[in-house]
Amino acid sequence: MANADIFQIRTEEAPKLAAPISTSGVIGWMRQNLFSSIGNTVLTVIGILIAYSLIMPFIQFAIIDAVWTGDDRTACLAVEGAGHAGACWAYVIDYLPQFIYGRYPTEEIYRVNIVYALFVLLLVPLLMPSAPYKGINALLFLVVFPIISYFLLTGLEFGDTVVLPIVETARWGGLLVTLVIAVTGIVASLPLGIALALGRRSNMPIIKMVSVIFIEFWRGVPLITVLFMSSVMLPLFLPEGVTFDKLLRVLIGVTLFSAAYMAEVVRGGLQAIPKGQYEGAMALGLRFWQMMGLIILPQALKLVIPGIVNTFIGLFKDTTLVLIVGMFDLLGQIQSSFSDPNWSTPTQGHTGYLFAAIVFFIFCFGMSRYSIFMENKLHTGHKR
Template identity: 85%
Template sequence: MANADMFHIRTEEAPVMPAPVSTTGVIGWMRQNLFSSIPNTILTIIGILIAYSIIEPFIKFAFVDAIWTGTDRKACLPAEAGGYVGACWAYVEAYFPQFIYGRYPVEEIYRVNIVYAMFVVLLVPLAMPSAPFKAINAVLFLFVFPIVAYFLLTGLVFGDTVILPIVETPVWGGLLVTLVIAVTGIVASLPLGILLALGRRSKMPIVKLVSVIFIEFWRGVPLITVLFMSSVMLPLFLPEGVVFDKLLRVLIGVTLFSAAYMAEVVRGGLQAIPKGQYEGAMALGLRFWQMMGLIILPQALKLVIPGIVNTFIGLFKDTTLVLIVGMYDLLGQIQSSFSDPTWSTPTQSHSGYLFAAMVFWCFCFGMSRYSIFMEKKLHTGHKR
């Protein structure tokens, strides 16, 4: 029979011991994701070497050896800096107003700044799920802001009284044109894409046929062709004396083009909804638009948030194509500055394109992160 002294019966709970350092924190994450096996370790080392070979010269060019101040090209010439020079940020600073406003009259730039400020003030609370007065904010952003921005940017005249001087759209440029095209295309293409997706799934043959033809036509035509048609060919088919502003034609073309792709993204979400949701909504006696607005579309749009934001990002980057029809967006304004001999240096184009890349990356990365935030907030059981 075993001796009772050989056994120990604990009378109180054992103290909680911390997890091993090798399984928690940064070290634990690295061991689990980067060095979990020999192949992963080899791939991690190769990836680090590749990243270093790219990041190190980028940091050296963009920051370490960059020229930050100067009045002309002499500051950014290799001979004046003792050999190698990096990015010429002095040139970017000198042209910064043109990159942001284009050739908008200097004395009227305050109007553009007011539009920028209104856009941010209305968009930020609209993007915050917990912000109060959501309905009022949405009405102001979607209906009031476009009207106010239109008159601020183009001008306002009552009879012979000039309240705001007229500024023609051909002198617009830079980030102003980029944001006008991108925001208009994004805001207008989403509801139009939803209607086209519903039309393509409709049981009415005429509606379905028109929707299919519209979607397949615009998806089968490159955006460059759309811009050429809207800018060059469309005026040839208009009655004599009828003239559409070039910016308006581009906005319509970009919106219709983006709406076709948006329709297919939304249609994918509609097809992912189980049939029981449709049957349950009909069993409640809901009409078609009630069923779509209250039951189906909220679920479908939630499922395809990544696809919707991906379309928005693609549209934002595609705004650079308007240069081919003579409109100077941010990238076009940067390219036009290369002809100025005052800042002609070996690094001028590199600096300009780097600035454009940083601006586009900031906007696209912001949309991407917001998409991830909304996915996590609205997954409600769909997370995998």
């Protein structure tokens, strides 16, 4: 009886208690990552002060003191005694059609909207790993969509019959030009870069020499020089009466320039593949292109996803350089709007450049996040 009074056997599981507040949730994360030591605490406080000094003026200018409605510059001028005026978003709203379409005819803008819609409808399922019919989707996006977009944007005529009025590329501008150059450069430079990377590693001396010369030449010339040469100098070397559309010349220059950098990124991935992979593929009796398409390239491209996306992001931002050859992309269209006296205010330039920065950040950040998603999905063999 004495032992029965001393010992007690639990027949039910004890209730689980919640973790202490100091070790879980937001407080636990802050204690572990921000205030785990005196040094980290000091750095955290300094970081908060720096962030506050940078972010608060931005919020004050872009949101709190911003002007959202108005018909002209008077709405965005600082009221006497009320301090400085903020961002003039009314000016951006008024110029938004030009920022998106440039000087594209107003009555034909629906054609650009159709191209935008087709681009999104075909790109979204192509980027979704679980979406079905990838082959058909890729064929539509890479072959059918460019043809349809070309005729929609430029126009279509059969003799004297006008199906779609012709719109010269000189009237294109804004986000339309930025996306045309960026998407064309991205889609065309990747396969060309892969071919150049394989050529540089080829055992055939002529192919290897041509690939090396091509890559080193384009990597050694600034993009701004390439654009200038393609737009201004190239016509001087063409036969009399032969000419190319300025946008086409820019697209070719940007694609070749980007392909040279893409080739070096892909070559790094090829060199990272162990020699045993090549030997195993040859042992299976696979030919060169079968080995590359089925064994080597899938592994190499998976390894260099960050480098590929980094090249894409750099290309997207470099589209702003086309302004030097007289093409008004998004940034060029914004700069041209500064000459309008109806919206001339001390904050017009700041607002225009801020709007451009936001647009470019959205596109570049989206590409960056998608690359991280694909890395996590494909790098299953590297997870720990």
